[in-house]
Amino acid sequence: MTGFEIGGASAADMELIRTWADEEGWNPGDSDRFAFAVADPAGFLVGRIDGEPVGCISAVRYGSGFGFIGFYIVRPEFRGQGYGIQLWHAGMKRLDGRLIGLDGVVDQQDNYRRSGFRSAWNNVRHEGRPRRDGAAGGTGGGGGGGAGAGVEVVDAATLPFGMLAAYDRRFFPEARDAFLSAWTALPGRTALAAVRDGRIEGLGVVRPSSGASRIGPLYAQSPQIAAALLHRLAEHTPDGVVAVDVPDTHTVATELLTGLGLVPTFEAARMYTGPAPQLELSGLYGVTSLELG
Structure with missing residues (x-):
């Protein structure tokens, strides 16, 4: 492993990491890297052999007690040579002393268990064009009328950001205001909120x-x-086809999406190094990101 070095990711590296993730079939968002970079600018590591990037990992710190591992990738031609485990140790060291979470693909889950991670639930990706007929059809009429009496669907940007951040905090272990601000406002994205009585x-x-x-x-x-x-x-997508990563423990959410015609296409285990954080799982119909939680 002569010449192998691990260092922080550059802006160009972040684009490369996104490409690698796409090649793994993970379908990351086109502009996710810009929100990732503000979440924890030092949280993305790249392994290089004589200057050439061959692998990566993210180890993002949230608040004082939580961290999340993602983007654990070694290029196929460099696998089985010990580079991946060095990246893993570097990422875990950066999050030492914190509760750590990750979304583990099936073929790596046993390795994560050997590192002290335990499964909390599986995030199952459901994809398709949501239909308006069938078991759940008609519940989401235009204008938010199908959302329930007194509920209005509005552009999230019209609400005080503090309200959005406080609501997000019910579903995530730590505050992540900088990330959330970028995540909801990047060009090309649409963020909508359902509001009732303020x-x-x-x-x-x-x-x-x-x-x-x-x-x-x-x-x-x-x-x-x-x-x-x-x-x-x-309605804000080119063809109406969407993908949502749903906790399999939320059977109501799973039934909703399958009733709307979406089908499972991918699965990853949400795992933690300690007891799973107390989240409002009954309201979690889709996780934000498999890479950053």
């Missing part, structure tokens, strides 16, 4: 990707609100 009762963001447009997060206080947001967000 309170946020749902939030969804859709972003362009190389495959199906990705929706995440998708938070809602009822299936009707989730469906209304899903339909409205799908």
Whole structure:
């Protein structure tokens, strides 16, 4: 392993990492890297052999007690030579002393367990064009009318950011204001909120990707609100085809999406190094990102 070095990612590296993730079939958002960079600018590591990037990992710190591992990739031609484990140790060292989470692909989950991670649930990606008929159809009419009495679906940018951040905090272990601000406002994205009597009762963001447009997060206080947001967000995509990563423990969310005609296409285990954080899982209809939580 002569000449192998690990260092912080540059802006060019962030674009390369996104390309590698796409080649792995993960379908990252086209502009995710810009929000990732503000979440923790030093949290993205690249391994190089004589200056050539051959692998990467993200180890992003949130607040004082939480961290998230993602983008653990070694280029296929460099696998099995010990580079990956060095990247892994570098990422874990950066998050030492924190509760650490990750979304583990199937073929790596045993390795993560050997490093002390335990499964909390599986995030199952559902893809398709949400229909308006069937078991859940009609719940998400235009204008947010299908979201329930007194609920209005609005552009999230019209709400005080503090309201959005406080709502997000119900579904994530630490505050992540800088990330959330970028995530909801990057060009090409649509962020919608469901509001009733001045309170946020749902939030969804859709972003362009190389495959199906990705929706995440998708938070809602009822299936009707989730469906209304899903339909409205799908209207802001080129072809109406979307992908949502849904915790399999949330059976109501799974039934909603399958009832709307979306089908499972990908699965990753949400894993933690300690007890799973206390989140409002009943309102979590779609996680924000498999790379950063």
